[in-house]
Amino acid sequence: MASKTTTPPSASHPPFLLPNQEGISSSHSQGNKFCTHGKTTEDDREEVIQAWYMDDSDEDQRLPHHREPKEFVSLEQLAELGVLSWRLDADNYETDEKLKKIREERGYSYMDFCEVCPEKLPNYEEKIKNFFEEHLHTDEEIRYCVAGSGYFDVRDRNDAWIRVLVKKGGMIVLPAGIYHRFTLDTDNYIKAMRLFIGDPIWTPFNRPHDHLPARKEYVENFVHKEAANHAVNTAAA
Ligand SMILES: CSCCC(=O)/C(O)=C/O
Ligand SMILES: [Fe+2]
Numbered sequence: 001m002a003s004k005t006t007t008p009p010s011a012s013h014p015p016f017l018l019p020n021q022e023g024i025s026s027s028h029s030q031g032n033k034f035c036t037h038g039k040t041t042e043d044d045r046e047e048v049i050q051a052w053y054m055d056d057s058d059e060d061q062r063l064p065h066h067r068e069p070k071e072f073v074s075l076e077q078l079a080e081l082g083v084l085s086w087r088l089d090a091d092n093y094e095t096d097e098k099l100k101k102i103r104e105e106r107g108y109s110y111m112d113f114c115e116v117c118p119e120k121l122p123n124y125e126e127k128i129k130n131f132f133e134e135h136l137h138t139d140e141e142i143r144y145c146v147a148g149s150g151y152f153d154v155r156d157r158n159d160a161w162i163r164v165l166v167k168k169g170g171m172i173v174l175p176a177g178i179y180h181r182f183t184l185d186t187d188n189y190i191k192a193m194r195l196f197i198g199d200p201i202w203t204p205f206n207r208p209h210d211h212l213p214a215r216k217e218y219v220e221n222f223v224h225k226e227a228a229n230h231a232v233n234t235a236a237a
C-alpha cells in the first residue's frame, strides 16, 4: 500500500515499472530526483502534477483540501495505484514527438478536447456535478491538461482520497476500474486533451460497481498484488 509522506513527494519503494520522461523504464526516485541506471535527474513532472491526501471537510470541493499537516503522495506511489503521469510541452502539442511516441506505444488513436467552463461546456452545472460523483470507467481515463488546471481525485488501497492536481503540461492516465472523480480548482478552468484507444466510451459507472470485470481486474492488479509486494519488501527489509 502506498505509504504517506508529510513532505513533498519522496520515494520509499523498490523499483517498479514507471513512466519517465523518455517513455518506459525501470526506475527509482529519490526525493524529487529520478534515478535511472545511476544517473539522477530532476523529475520535472512534479512541476505540473502534485498529489496529496485529502482532509474530510465538506468545504468547497474546489479548495485544495490538504490535511494538517500536509501529506504529499509521490508520483511513484501514484504509479503503484496504476496512475501514470508525464510532463509534456503543452504549447506545442500538435508537433510534440514525445506525445506522438506515447500515443503510438499505448495505442491512443482517438483524441479530442474537453474545455470545462460555463461558456464552452454544454450543461455545465450538471456535468460539473457528475464529474464529482465517485465513479469508474471500463477503460483508461487519459487526460492531458493543455491549459488551466484541475483536480483528479483517486482512491488509494485503503479507500482514502488522494487529490491529484494537474496543471498545464501534465498528462495522467487513470487505470480502468479505479474509483475517482474530477473537479475544477478555484481558477475554474481547464482545457484537457482526451485520448482513447479506438472509439471512445466515456460512460461513468457510479460507485458501487464492484462486480464489473474492469473493477475486479483493477483490484486484482493494483490492490491485492501491490499489497503482496509490500508484504514481501517489508519482510526483506
Ligand atoms: C477535464 S476532463 C473532464 C473530467 C472527465 O472527463 C472525467 O471522466 C472525470 O472523471
Ligand atoms: Fe472519470
Ligand code: NI
Pocket (backbone or CB within 6 Å): 001, 002, 003, 013, 077, 080, 230
Ligand atoms: Ni506503496
